Amino acid sequence: MKAKEIIIDRNLCKGCSICIHVCPKKTLGISEDINEYGLFYPKVEDLASCIVCRLCELYCPDFAIEVVQE
């Protein structure tokens, strides 16, 4: 399975980076930008590597990440 897009809702994401930690494929990384609370949110490093296992969605405490399947 392949991901078409990985959407991070910048209003919801609290920059905890749990998604980054649980991703088995290192698809995600930390961005240099801060969100409105002054926290760093994740960014997609390598969309192609994503296997749509949705562990990031399962573990995200804030429903802030969504993987759109191809």
Add this chain to the structure above:
Amino acid sequence: MKAKEIIIDRNLCKGCSICIHVCPKKTLGISEDINEYGLFYPKVEDLASCIVCRLCELYCPDFAIEVVQE
């Protein structure tokens, strides 16, 4: 061991007959008289049989019986 006397305090005894029940020697029995609450208290049936084991004192809930050793 022998008992000289077995004293039942009529003001304390509530006539529950637990002493009679636990006495291993059937030294005690129920009297026909009632005490001031209208209850039957125990009486000594056979002083000589008493072995001063003091189980009656140990089990009496009201500290109403006392075995005086010879």
Add this chain to the structure above:
Amino acid sequence: MITSRYIKENYVRRLPSAFCPGCGDGQILNAIIRAIDHLKIDRKDVAAVSGIGCSAWIPSPYLRVDSLHTTHGRPIAFATGLKVANPRLKVIVVSGDGDATGIGGNHLLHAARSNVGITVIMVNNGLYAMTGGQVAPTTPHEAKTTTTPYGNPAFSLDVSRVVAAAGASYVARWTTWHMNQLIRSIEKAIMKKGFSFIEVLSQCPTYEGRMLNMDHIQMLEWFKNKFREDADGIYKIGEFVDIEKPELTEELEKMIERVKK
């Protein structure tokens, strides 16, 4: 051997007691006194704390030591304050099954958990006696009481098991039939450093008797025959826990030493 006269002269404040004829509460008073006497501890170092219930009257007013007769369900919490404030005291809580596990269950749990060095003697007569024989956490499933006229829909608590699970240092269960074991167990509990708990099955002829359809003599016989060290569940008597672990008061004293420096 200790005589009734000796007990009355030294340990009992006044008599006759307010208990019904044949009530086990008098026997438990008798047992506590004998244990204290055997230990030869100074009566002034002993404090008794109780809640509300027939069993709460065992120490208050009968036992001649400093006694704190508190609110329903709370004696263990009062006792904790008393003990921590004066660790020299041997603090004995006498509490009913309703007092200790109904309204007061949480304090029991936490005293066991924090291992505060007090002794709790819980009188289990299977219901709330003082208020007229209502269902308690210890009442058997389906039993009829004044508030379960069609049978108890809930189950009874194995109190000793729960207290053991909560972390107590000493846990034992006896009945009023087992006077000698009970006395020795109370002695041990009082001398135990950590939290000690003794459950005593006791006959309440007035209400429990009605529930079980037995008189107090039949209940004593039932205790004798049915409650054994090799029995199961609630019928199992004996010492269940007897361990050593750091006691709360001592931990606090050590902490103070450390911090004050």
Add this chain to the structure above:
Amino acid sequence: MITSRYIKENYVRRLPSAFCPGCGDGQILNAIIRAIDHLKIDRKDVAAVSGIGCSAWIPSPYLRVDSLHTTHGRPIAFATGLKVANPRLKVIVVSGDGDATGIGGNHLLHAARSNVGITVIMVNNGLYAMTGGQVAPTTPHEAKTTTTPYGNPAFSLDVSRVVAAAGASYVARWTTWHMNQLIRSIEKAIMKKGFSFIEVLSQCPTYEGRMLNMDHIQMLEWFKNKFREDADGIYKIGEFVDIEKPELTEELEKMIERVKK
């Protein structure tokens, strides 16, 4: 598989949540929602009850079912009334370790004992988070918190063990690392006839993190490595109890049938 979007559209009242970044409470919300969804039960038959604490906010306001946000420590007692009054409801209590075992320990004990058919999910973050990181009954011995600045003199409670001893029908322990097991366990608990209890170790980066000197990622790693089905004591995870016995609500209904005739 369920997506975040699907969850947000169907199960969440509003976002962002009030939880700190990295807090496990959001994961537990996520798990509860997935369990309800998997079971395909009608949301209108689910009621959530919670007390006061960070974890109490998991259902209130986020979970889109009827929710009763009660007083601190009391959700289980409220839930018991709700369930008995309307047995059709699947009543889920979400409670903190402080809420469920500190102030509310007694209600937990008695719900387990009486086997009322509700589900309690207890979020164990080892302290009182909402009020600022004070010691809780689950705080390790000697740990430093805002009210044990020199170390916790008391011991922590093995809550699952006590609840099992009290008579629950279902008892399990998981962590926020074990999301899939947790979800399946919640499903099972909700469908269980009797009283079901799930303890979830959860990371509180703000206070627990300070106590343990870990950040939330380290805590998740700790959960993964240290908490195992073959571990001991508080580190043991898995299902501890899974039995069938008469449930309170059913017993009451049967009694009514009997009596009304």
Add this chain to the structure above:
Amino acid sequence: MIQIRIGGWAGQGVILAGTILAETFSRVLKKNVVMTRSYTAAVRSGITTSDIIVDDDEIYDLIITRPNVMIFMYQKTLDRYIDLAKKSDFVIVDSSLIKNIPEEIKNVYKIDASRIASEISSPRIANMVLLGYYSRVTGHLGLRDLEESIRNTVSKRFVEEDIRAITAGYSFSPQ
């Protein structure tokens, strides 16, 4: 107005006796009745009383101030209420249990109720014997009235025994 106090020790059936008496006045004789009870605690010990006030009018006073009848089943209860007893028109005592009746108390009616009760079945129904005797002595109500009330109130298996007891009390000649 009639004011009655029954006094004894916990466990003697004082309140049951009071209830039966009060019910008789209310349901059988259609009077206004207030029955109150007093005990020191729920444990089976201590002084227990049951007060009955009967009137054709609305009842205002809820406690006994000037008794017409006092019935005693326990020495210490009598000792406690001696002042009221002195004012009472009738003072009925179970003479099996009460030995010391102070001289100031007039109008004493003794009956060996516990003994009579034991002869029927057990001292526990001494309270019923006293009710029967009360009816005989005061004439406030008839034996039949009491009987009717007992049939309405008491659980079936005790009815016959209780009726024998009130009848025995009623048959006892006042002394």
Add this chain to the structure above:
Amino acid sequence: MIQIRIGGWAGQGVILAGTILAETFSRVLKKNVVMTRSYTAAVRSGITTSDIIVDDDEIYDLIITRPNVMIFMYQKTLDRYIDLAKKSDFVIVDSSLIKNIPEEIKNVYKIDASRIASEISSPRIANMVLLGYYSRVTGHLGLRDLEESIRNTVSKRFVEEDIRAITAGYSFSPQ
């Protein structure tokens, strides 16, 4: 009298900044000071404010009615207190975090505090950068006064970092 409000989001160090400022006025400058704080709950979320009132006289009003300075670290906090901000002599904002400043607000002083803080160590000390800038902009107190206060209040391992942050804020020229 000087009235100051610092407003942000839970976890940004609003209350710490307020405390340091208030302490400086009280202990260093010997003024009468009241510092109060407001947050919606103890959880790390929601709007947080810290209010400081400074006076030579006894302080009667405990809340900000006519602010002299408002310092904002979070967009929604500014949005919430827009009416007060309009009245304020100085409005200082962390322009790394706040993008929309309504036109009605005059006297705006922007500083890229979070970015500056990140350059020193982390965005967490943006609050200190803002304090330094506050000193520069208003002249209510000197950099040295703040420094003294930080040395008295903050735990040792953060002192140097914080002082670098206030200095950086102070050095930033008002725009």
Add this chain to the structure above:
Amino acid sequence: MISPGEYFVEGDLAAAYGAIKAGCLFFAGYPITPASEITQAMAELLPRVGGKFLQMEDEIASISAIIGASWAGLKSMTATSGPGFSLMQENIGYAAMTETPIVIIDVQRAGPAIGQASRPAQGDIMQSRFGSHGDYETIVLSPNSVQEMFDLTIKAFNLAETYRVPVIVLSDAEVGHMMERLIVPENVEIVNRRIAKSLQETTIYDESLVSPMGRFGDGLELMITGSTHRPDGTRDTGTPEVQESLVKRLVNKIEKNRERIENWEEMYTDDADILVISHGASSRPSKGAVIRARKEGIKAGFLRPKVLWPSPEKRMKELESNVKKVILPEMSLRGYKMEVERIFRGKLLHMPKVGGVVPTVEEILKKIREASL
């Protein structure tokens, strides 16, 4: 059940009969003298009408459970006495805040603390209004006979359902434990809450400031919370206006409807120089004393609030200008004193009786005579 007709029962039992008649289907309680008889009666009666009875682990759990049950749509009640009533205070505030209809019977005994557990007193009157923290109002009823234990328990349910508030029946050991004739009528008036059909409906207040109540299980996605919340239940503890409008409405719900709720009995008040105000058990001899005083030619009058809170304020204020003295015989040093004093000030002669005994006609008459000199 509880067929119409004549009974000879104690007050506690009459209250249980009243509850059943009112449609109570849920009771959770914990035994305590002198209220245990209510609990026992409910255990016996409820299953027979298909209702649920629970004895809980304590009084806190009891009131929690009845609030829970009320949200499931059942009329719910508990009964207790002083110590238990004290423990219930936190959740009485919760019920007020969440506008949950519940009925609590407090059979007062002589306190403070354990006091005289089986003796009557009237010391919980202020507590029944002010016992929980913060601003709220309750309705408190005061029966003085076995008949009123029945009647006012029904009234308590009706008021609870009408105003969505906790209603307290403040009885005492005297009335609770005394036996008297009870007439159960053929028909009793019953009020049932309005049930909301949508979340929206729960936010619409009628002129009495009450909105229809949601019910768990109906799919309304209710959010019930004891925190400050908006009309739809959304928690909002940061906006002063939300707190203000919520709390003011909770108080005004009682305050603005007080004339509909107030209820009292009076006699000979038209021309009274001396007004005897009394409630509950002590009102019985009080009334007797007033009648006797009139016979002696003393211009005495009698006022008995059957609803203690809200008090018959307007009526008392009307009478204030005419009466010379007010006597308040009650079994408490605090009792209703502050409320009566608030209106009659220096005219009040408080007549507290402490010791667990109801005052007598003679005692009160003596006081009336003294006051008339």
Add this chain to the structure above:
Amino acid sequence: MISPGEYFVEGDLAAAYGAIKAGCLFFAGYPITPASEITQAMAELLPRVGGKFLQMEDEIASISAIIGASWAGLKSMTATSGPGFSLMQENIGYAAMTETPIVIIDVQRAGPAIGQASRPAQGDIMQSRFGSHGDYETIVLSPNSVQEMFDLTIKAFNLAETYRVPVIVLSDAEVGHMMERLIVPENVEIVNRRIAKSLQETTIYDESLVSPMGRFGDGLELMITGSTHRPDGTRDTGTPEVQESLVKRLVNKIEKNRERIENWEEMYTDDADILVISHGASSRPSKGAVIRARKEGIKAGFLRPKVLWPSPEKRMKELESNVKKVILPEMSLRGYKMEVERIFRGKLLHMPKVGGVVPTVEEILKKIREASL
């Protein structure tokens, strides 16, 4: 410890400092906003002075433990806010009944129920006197600054030890959480209870109706009970006279000594037409408003009870005849209203502010101006 000098701290911390200075050696508590900081400070400070700190499982256990510790001879305290204060009510009555000196700090927050947990209010005033069942009295203090959090906590201990009663420091989230200058003086006046050397001594009351207190462990064979008891502790719940003399003494201990206990601040009262009465946080802007009103030529006066219960009744009655209007600005709909109304009746203009925000000088001044028209 707590060396003399100047501090800049929040009110909660100042209260903890005060407790330590007063000789408090035992604290048991349970966290709750906005009182947790007191609890945390005591956890930190007590071991350093050899005292004991316990966090208990709830507030009921906390107050139980401090009563127990007080009987062991230690000065003991707890701190809480509304919900916890409600839970403590039963045992506050117990402490009153057993005459146990304890100090309870209630840092009020906006209720009812959970309400606005971190916002100030003054809704627990009536509860602090009437929250437990039955007849009893407590002493209640009202600090309005960080300095008074310190001073009045010390005073609370002194009063508790003097009168053997529970003393309540009724603060609020505003005063508890605000930071101000605190001066810790060189010397503070400390009162210690009289310790009885025999059981007999515990039965001898001095002219203030207080007897020396026994201590557990001293061999006096004390019998302490919350049931009605004779002076030596013997439980006696059947004799009306025992209850009467016990309860009357418990109440008179405060009532007859009220002039020694009452305490208030006043300003410009001599010729005031308009009297502003205020307490706690709201007294700060109230005072400011009175000063401003005077500047405008309005004859305003200011009265601030530092002791709320017993209230400055005599002083208020004196002022009653002279003033035309009384304004009572407070953060509650009930607050102190009934007490002020009891004395000033129709002259009272209540000025409640609900919403968790302290009123401003301007708001109160406006009210004064209106009243002066």
